[in-house]
Amino acid sequence: MATVEDHDGVTAIGERLTAWVRDRSPSAIGFPRRALGLVVPGLLVVGWHLLITQGVFQPHQLPAPMTVLSTFVAMGASGELWGHLSVTIQRVAFGVLFGVSAGIVFGTITGLFGLANDLLDPLLQSMKNIPSLAWVPLFLLWFGIGESAKVTLIALGAFFPVYLNLSTGIQGIDEDLLEVVEVYDVGRLETLRRVVFPAALPNLLVGIRGGVGLAWMFVVAAELIAASQGLGFLLSDGRVLARPDIIVGSILLFASLGNLSDIGVKALQRRLVYWSA
Template sequence: MAILDTAPSVQVSTKIERPGNRLSIVAHPAAGLLVPCLLLLLWEMLVRTGVVGGRLMPAPSQIFQTVYALAVTGELAGHVGITLWRVAVGFAGGAVVGTVLGALTGYSPLLRRLLDPSLQALRAIPSIAWVPLFILWFGIFEASKVALIAVGVFFPVYLGVYGAVQGVDRKIVEVGRVFRLSGFELVRRILLPSVLPDYILSLRAGLGLGWMFVVAAEFMGASQGLGYLLVDGQQLGKPDQILAAILVFAIAGKLTDSLLLLVSARFVRWQDNHMRGR
């Protein structure tokens, strides 16, 4: 009995260590800034040591000074504001039309046969090909710029909604019909939740193309906007201004994408995938 009393007790730990605990620094949301900061630091070092010429490829410190100078005078806020307005209006128009047509062609075999071939043919037209036509139709003012952005947003949203509706599991729809759901209830309780994750992804793709198309749009005789800053920097031989405009484009695009994710997150809280909680 003495031997049994002196034997050490063994306790089994039921605590499960999650992989994320070991990589808490990398798992932090701010970890996404690590790679850009390292690249900027490397870029600065290459310019300062003379490995890269600073005349055509200014150092990040000079680019930040240009951004600061534009911000202090208020010029940057005006350019960012008008570009944001163009992207917002073009995104709204393209997303609405793309959502409606994508849902209709995905749900109706008749509309799919009538409309989808023509829309797929239009999708193959390069964006720059629309510029002279829109100038003839709408002039060089805001309407032509917003229309071009809307075209860029339309196609990824249309394809995303069309593919999402086509990909809804038929068995789930049959279950809804067994429970005698009305057409509206079938859409609200089955179709909409099924397509929502892919729809959000298509909206993000459309927003990204909207930011790409706004550059082409602002090449059409614009006197304001980040695209105008690019053209002005090229005509005046200011690479620091060109890179400053590109930097602001990247920041604005990322912020709007994050805002879209933040707004849409509450609509897909029901999802229970393997990435939840990471």
């Protein structure tokens, strides 16, 4: 009878596993579960506070959470913070705008035309592997320390995910749907408008999500090296002034801004890609 028991045991594990996987699916996540995401960060802040009050870390290495908060509240009250914030957000916004636009253009061209893909894709594929910091000296040389160097760098970061996802999305369009279009003699432009672009839209949005994420990485690179304003500048200024509260606070601000923009793009994604649950 051992075999039967083994079999039942295996089935039970299988059922538990499927229940577990099903439970973890994104569709099952409602509001109360999302609130759970705040529990661990909250505990970390409490732990952080305790580590400082117990003297494990010296305040000049790691400031207490309340110190960080009061520093930034003061900077907000004096108006200094808003200048840095708005400059950084503006850079990211323009970088994303240009990067995503270029990504859409190149992604569409290489997705639709095999020749363009053969000509451009190997180059772009190897360019995407260049680390963001490696571009900085070159861009400083070309554009000086003005805004254009920073925006170009951010645009470059936002470009690649959009380009790659859109291009593969268009190339990977369902052959079965193209046959339908062929049977019913749908014109070229109509095919693009009604079939190809909608089919690639989910990929485009995945690309934009990645692009916006990378834009936040690249803005730090740009502002750390050559800026007199912005969150990245604040970060390096904190190091120069030996103010860990400013450094930690800037990092946290970057995290929340990145998070907020991602939530925004996700909302856009859900709205535009309404057909796939």
